[in-house]
Amino acid sequence: MTLTQLEIFSLVAELHGFTAAANRLGISQSAVSHALKSLEQELGVELLLRHQSRIELSDIGQQLLLRARAMLGLANTLRQEAADARGMKRGTLRIGSFGPTSSIKLLPLILQQYRATHPGIEVHIDEGPDRQVLQWLEERRIDIGFVVLPEERFDTVALIEDQMVALLPAGHPLARYDSLSLKDLCRTPFVLTEAGSSELVSRLFTAARLTPNIRYRCSQLMSTLDVVARGDGVTVVAEGSLPNHIDSRCVKKPLSPAVLRQVGLAVLDRRQASPATLAFIKVAESLDLG
Structure with missing residues (x-):
């Protein structure tokens, strides 16, 4: 063999x-x-x-x-x-990334510094929903992954914290309120995005013993934003995943009570992680990603 x-x-x-x-x-x-x-x-x-x-x-x-x-x-x-x-002049690092938060806002900043300090490391990136990244970690298809914390199954490092927000059409009756509860969002058509923190959103409603009126399931955040902008439904997303300037046809509202989300890096076992993986974690921890 x-x-x-x-x-x-x-x-x-x-x-x-x-x-x-x-x-x-x-x-x-x-x-x-x-x-x-x-x-x-x-x-x-x-x-x-x-x-x-x-x-x-x-x-x-x-x-x-x-x-x-x-x-x-x-x-x-x-x-x-x-x-x-030998100075880590060669090697491979396989990274799992989910949604805009990690793929657009975190990963490019970390990679820029990582490639500058470790140019010989070949980096492979796979993107998928948060649950997919967890599966890849368990199956050892990737060395390290961006995940929503906590994740007790893995060795993790926290990187940033943001909050979950409701996103509504600007003309929606709920848009006049300063904040919204999950119960409020169950009374209107709901859009569930399969990208990013879909597992967290589902868990929030389950924990509150609520069932949103899901009319749409979108695989990409941009598709979700488009459905909301058209006035076809409301959704819950992580604030950190949103573009810096969202469509003027949409408004975001904080949830009440507030729901915080923490994003970090996870490895299956830090004691068995490769030097290239540990170096990536070190670079990520050294940067101001907030």
């Missing part, structure tokens, strides 16, 4: 295909197929179920994939520690 075989296995599982994995790795499809066949023969189990149009993991394949990613992560840490001894 080799690390190359495990890397190929992990990539085929992630991309659901031999061709996509071969293209990503820059090798032939036959080489990918041979590596996986050899790995299956050595382990004595079928890792992949090969259908005509798709590839999926067997039950044991699902189980061993987590082990494979853990081994690859530790191997990467070993390489990073060796690179650190």
Whole structure:
């Protein structure tokens, strides 16, 4: 069993295909197929179920994939520690980011400083909803991720704090109030954005034993803002995720009682984090991101 075989296995599982994995790795499809066949023969189990149009993991394949990613992560840490001894001139850092708060307002500032101090580190960024970033961390697909705190499952570092706000059409009857409760927002069509802090918004209503009248589900914040601007619904978003100048057809109102949101960085286990990951955390902590 080799690390190359495990890397190929992990990539085929992630991309659901031999061709996509071969293209990503820059090798032939036959080489990918041979590596996986050899790995299956050595382990004595079928890792992949090969259908005509798709590839999926067997039950044991699902189980061993987590082990494979853990081994690859530790191997990467070993390489990073060796690179650190040489001045960290080479390496890879995989980052998970969610929504405008991290992707637009936090990540560019941190990366600018990080690349200046560690130009040899190759940075890969994956973007998805907050729950997706958590899954990527658990599956070791990324080294570090931006998350909404608290997250007890991971080792975390707080970076910024903002508040959740209601966003309404400017002509909405609720727009005349100074602040709004979650109950107020249940009496009108609601827009739920799947980006950013969707999990936090859902938890807020659940904890208050309230059910918003969800009429729209948008995958991007800009789509949510457009629905609100058109007068088709109201929403709850993190203030830090909003553009500096929102559409004049929208108004934002604080929630009552106030709901604070804390955003930070998370790693699966700081003790096993690579030097490149720890350096990223150090840079983030050194900056004034508020």
